[in-house]
Amino acid sequence: MKVVLASKNPHKLVEISKITEQFGIELVLQSQLGLDIDVEETGTTFEENSFIKAEAVMKATGLPALADDSGIAVEALNGEPGIYSARYGFDESLDDFGRLKLLLKNTENVPDDQRQAKFVCVITMVTPEGKTIQARGEVHGMLLREPVGENGFGYDPIFYYPPFKKAFAQLTAEEKNRVSHRAQALKRFYQKLKEADYADK
Numbered sequence: 001m002k003v004v005l006a007s008k009n010p011h012k013l014v015e016i017s018k019i020t021e022q023f024g025i026e027l028v029l030q031s032q033l034g035l036d037i038d039v040e041e042t043g044t045t046f047e048e049n050s051f052i053k054a055e056a057v058m059k060a061t062g063l064p065a066l067a068d069d070s071g072i073a074v075e076a077l078n079g080e081p082g083i084y085s086a087r088y089g090f091d092e093s094l095d096d097f098g099r100l101k102l103l104l105k106n107t108e109n110v111p112d113d114q115r116q117a118k119f120v121c122v123i124t125m126v127t128p129e130g131k132t133i134q135a136r137g138e139v140h141g142m143l144l145r146e147p148v149g150e151n152g153f154g155y156d157p158i159f160y161y162p163p164f165k166k167a168f169a170q171l172t173a174e175e176k177n178r179v180s181h182r183a184q185a186l187k188r189f190y191q192k193l194k195e196a197d198y199a200d201k
Contacts, residue, residue, distance in 0.1 A: 001198065002026045003125065004033060006057035006067035011153040016068060018177055019186045023193065027066065030057055046070065046083055047134060050124040058126045070121035070181060072155045074103070074143055076110040082120075085155065096154055100147060104158060107143055115143040117159060119168075119181035123189045125198075133192045137184025141168075152176065 003020075005013055005027050017027045030037070039056040043049040046069045053067035071085030081088040081103065088099040107115065118141070124134040139161070147157030149169025156168035161179065168176060177183050 002063060004057050004061050004063050004065045005029050006053040006065050012068055015182060019183060023190050033061055035060055046120055046122040049083055050122040054124045054126040058128060062128055064125055064127045066125045068121060068123055073118050073120055074107060075116040076107060076114050100155055100158055117141055117143045119159060121181040121185040123185045133196055135185050135188035135192055137181045137188060139179060139181045
């Protein structure tokens with residue numbers, strides 16, 4: 001089944017494809033279909049924004065569309081940046097690393113034992129027939145004080161995962177795809193796909 005990924009982020013395509021290809025989904029970026037749309041994320045939850053993006057791209061392409069809305073939520077900041085992770089600071093001059101540094105600055109006074117954080121991911125697929133399949137995944141860890149590691153993207157260099165005693169940016173792709181929030185969401189998503197007869201059982 002050919003599905004359009006409602007994203008312009010090639011990192012997400014690589015990461016999600018490694019998992020979805022195992023259950024028969026051929027994922028393509030919207031740009032590969034000549035589509036360049038910016039969907040306004042007006043939702044107040046990961047679930048709402050994921051659905052908004054998937055629905056917009058499905059309508060624009062006429063194909064099933066899959067959207068991922070994800071972010072990091074820091075307990076000491078009452079869950080911020082949360083759904084605003086990709087726009088944290090609301091400063092267009094900031095790149096991924098700039099937003100990461102901003103988060104470190106905003107948590108510099110948070111004690112080591114209070115730096116709990118989680119990555120959240122919600123995957124939504126919307127089909128032209130009007131079917132919606134949605135699943136959520138979370139992974140819990142701690143916020144580091146300095147970025148480490150060369151892998152991953154976004155906030156991975158400052159997210160410490162206790163079971164592996166490493167930051168997400170220090171994990172191999174295989175390790176991350178076993179335990180990440182995105183992997184957890186996609187596993188649940190696959191079960192729902194099977195239940196809806198969209199995937200091989």
